[in-house]
Amino acid sequence: MRKAHRAASVIAAFCGSIFLLFLVAPIARLIGAGGADGLRHLFTDGELRSALALTALTATSATALAILGGTPLAYVLERRQFRGRSLLAALIDLPLLIPHPVAGIALLLVLGRRSLVGGTLLDLGIRVVGSPIGIVCAMLFVAAPLYVSATREAFARVDVRYEAVARSLGDPAWRAFRRVTLPLSARGLIAAGVVVWARAVSEFGAIVILTYNPKVASVLSYDRFTSYGLDEALPVAAVLALLAFVPLFALRALKASRGVYAGMMQ
């Protein structure tokens, strides 16, 4: 019996190690092969710097829009009971389930210059396709469902009775939200924002359909690969991989911080 347990433990450890290696090895190899070169390119490669700046700007804009629109939507979905709530939640999750180039094509149909919305915007002097606005739209479309889902979870962790008490003490719904629910769910909301930002930075499929130029970092790495081969793509790819550590550390730090709400659920 003991032998069987030991054998099972060895097999589990072996499988786990292989799995871990599968996840970590490619990134480690990428950073090992192109990391130093990539960091050097940051000083010499103007196109890379522009792509990174554009990526940061558009990802931050998409995150801000996700927070602006997604927070009230997540709150309503979590706190209010109404007919069609489950259907609405499923519809919001839909962009997560379709291939990202397909998402790009769908966006093109709605925002392209021949579409009603895209055409009207173009008449007003606002170009979506082939502009940073298109990049923001693509990022928002694929990343916002993650924000709504994570934010709903953050709100769900705050017992609705805190708000009930605040309202019985004279706070209208909005003030109770601002004074109680928001501070108590803040860590969850920040984490959701970080996830959305990271997802936006890493997006490629939808962006490449909607706005190939100007290039964000992910499109640039693809462009270098198809135009010049692996050696030219490597530094850009490595920088992007290193960039992924920023949200990773941010999330870790957030999780490790002793939030005001830690252990206070009742």
Add this chain to the structure above:
Amino acid sequence: MIEAQGLGARVGLFELRDVSFVVPEGKYGVVIGAAGSGKTTLLETIAGIIPLTGGVLKLSGLDMSGVPPERRDAGIVYQHGYLFPHLSVEENVRYGARDAGFADAMAKRIGAAELYAREVRGLSGGERQLVAIARALAPKPRVLLLDEPFSALDPRRRTLVRREVRAIARELGITVLQVTHDFTEAGLLGDIAILLDQGRVLQSGPPERLFREPASPYIAEFLGAENVFAGEVRYLDDAAPELVDGAMELLARGQRAIEFRAGALTFYTVGDAPAGEGHAVIRAEEVLISAAPQSSSARNQFRGVVSEVATTGALTRVTVEISDAGSAGGARGKSAPIVAALTTRSAQELVLREGSDVWASFKAMAVHLC
């Protein structure tokens, strides 16, 4: 004043149905009920947290239809306090207060002011309840809704805080509705008691009346009446009314002398219960235990043997298996036991133990028929 007329509310599959009661202005109401009977739902409906699905709710004479919680002037205290963990104890107490000085005074009276320097996360369950009570009193509400607010306090502190809350409510004219499992608390605090079961009001009225005159055997048993007998009511139109204290006066008021037969036991009383099948309730505190029969004839009296003596502090409960006919009532054959509640001192004086031969007696007026 809290005035509920046919209130209905729904939470998931649970439903409050046709809930009606009145707690007059400045009075203290208590809601009693088993777990899951809808006590908290009722408080949350009154607070406006759960929407009404039917009926009319008036607070201090004003119809609350469509009035949001923040405009009801009704504070709520949950059993777990729900203190805001991102705020200090002081900020919690002053959260809804218009006058910080008044909030501090309330905190001082309840015993929460001494916790101002502590962090919310470090408070015990009882301390949280104190802060939550002070916080709810701080805005000087017209209505205070308390959901087992003293349950985590130690017995000494519970008595003090209970008394203080009652005193503050009286001084400020606050109408209170408190949920409790504790029948003693209900009796001590309540001007009005409301018994809730499966989302419906079974009975409401002064606590004393609920305990002494339960409307059904179910209510009697729920409220802890030990002696509930199923039997038959028969009018004694020609019987001797001297069996009952003050019988002549009651009979003159239209009530009737009654014989109640429960198996082998026969009781006598006066009342207006309908003839036929019914239940008799006798509270254990009304049953007297003696070594010899009582000389007074105005009693239901039975001879029996003690089958159990259970002492809990100052009170002792004695179960007597009735074995023989008494001077007034009679027992023929096997009957349900009668439980008496005595002071432990009295039980010791009578040297009661299992197998002791005793007489159990109670006044005819102690028999409540329902």
